[in-house]
Amino acid sequence: MSTASPINSDCRMYEARFPEVDTPVMIQVKEIGDVATHVALLEYNNIEGMILLSDLSRRRIRSVGSLIRVGRIEPAMVLRVNAEKGYIDLSKKRLSDQDIRVCEERYSKSKLVHSIMRHVAETMNADLEDLYIHVGWPLYRKYGHAFEAFKEIVNDPDSVLKSLTRELKEIGPDGKEVTKVVPAISDDVKEALVRNIRRRMTPQPLKIHSVIEMKCFEFDGVLHIKDAMRKAEAVGTKECPVKMKLVAAPSYVLYTQTLDKEQGVKVLNKAIAVCATTIERHKGKLTVKEAPRAVSEREDKLIAEQMARLERQNAEVSGDEDSEAEEDTGMGSVDLDNSSTSSGMMD
Known part of the structure; x- marks a missing residue:
């Protein structure tokens, strides 16, 4: 059998099959x-x-272990x-710093491509080398690196994959062998490839956040702080919207979500500068406690939990305690979506 x-x-x-010299x-x-x-x-x-x-x-080798493990x-x-x-x-x-950068960047891209190709081959019960022969390596030849082709596949699969074909030999009705040109991969393998590429390569927005302290001891200080917060949020763009929330007086967190880390940091720094200028005009003070930086999902979750906990604690504080806190910091709870405040600003 x-x-x-x-x-x-x-x-x-x-x-x-082998790398080139140098x-x-x-x-x-x-x-x-x-x-x-x-x-x-x-x-x-x-x-x-x-x-x-x-x-x-x-250099002279004193210990091989310090060089390689x-x-x-x-x-x-x-x-x-x-x-x-x-x-x-x-x-x-023989490696230069440039050689190291080139190698690490290429390997990072190649490893991702290989991981996607292997996963598709295993889940679709396909031969990995055959998948490379008819998809991977032709894309390397055409795009310089298959990674660049995969990036295009995320938005327009057919523009990349439609041109890939293979020759299929079969016996015609007259008994003679004929060669047919067919798509490089079947529809189900193509669907699996596109699905995996999109899952692994669709850019995920980063969350950038910063923590500041802001105080204002002037009369109507809460309103001045509220105005500074509005102006900070107005700095945001469609790609980098800025939000600012009270953590616990006098601490605030500014944050944005963006695909461009550098742009996100730049926008938050601008928002902080606008906020500082506005509050200082009313003899207030802004101190950056944590400069803008990208936070992981875990950090973001911890920050959200901390803010929720502090909000609950603030809600449990009595009116007298609210007044004391307000007198000390020049502010109470601030809600940008509500023109009223929870401080002693009422009639």
Whole structure:
């Protein structure tokens, strides 16, 4: 009884079986010997390479352990390639800072592409190398890197994938072999590929936040603070909307969500500057307690929980305690959506 051949789920990332000489590649250290270090070339399906100890560093080696460790992943420069015997000699000391940057950036993109390709191959019971032959490597050739093609697939899959075809040989009605040109992948594999690319590569907005303290001891101080908050929020744009909320007097948090981290930080800094100018005009003071920065989902959740807890605590404070807090900070609870305030500003 015959059994079906197992589906191949291993494949190099690039079309060439071996790297070119004088090219930086990403390696993982497997074994450190007396005269050489044995490594795996991660982008080339873990084929073996070797780094002589003399090629580890330009400086005198006092301790090999300080230069390289088993399991470490890092770039190395290709010195020699013997394709017939499969020998690859590498060097660490030949790397420049530019080589390292180029290698790390390329590997980061290639690793994501490879992860998507492997996942599609495994879930769709497809051969990974076949998927690379008909999709991955043609995209590398056309776009310089398949990562760039995948970015376009997020918004317009057909513009990228429609041109990919393969030749299929079959026997015609007359018994002769004919060659047909068909799409490179079936509709279900295409759907799985697009779905995985969109899931992994659709940009996710970052949350940028900053914490400030703001006080104003003038009469109508709460209204001046409220005005400063409005002007800070007015700095926001459609791409970087600014929101400002009271944490607990006199602390406030400003935040925005954006796809562009640098732009988000810039907008929040501008909002803080506008807020400071407005409140200082009324003899108030603004102090930045935490400069604008990107926060993780976990940090954002913790901040939200902290704000909710402080809001509950504020709600439990009696009217007398509210007045004392207000006298100390020059403000009470501020609600930008409600023209009234919870301080002693009432008639």
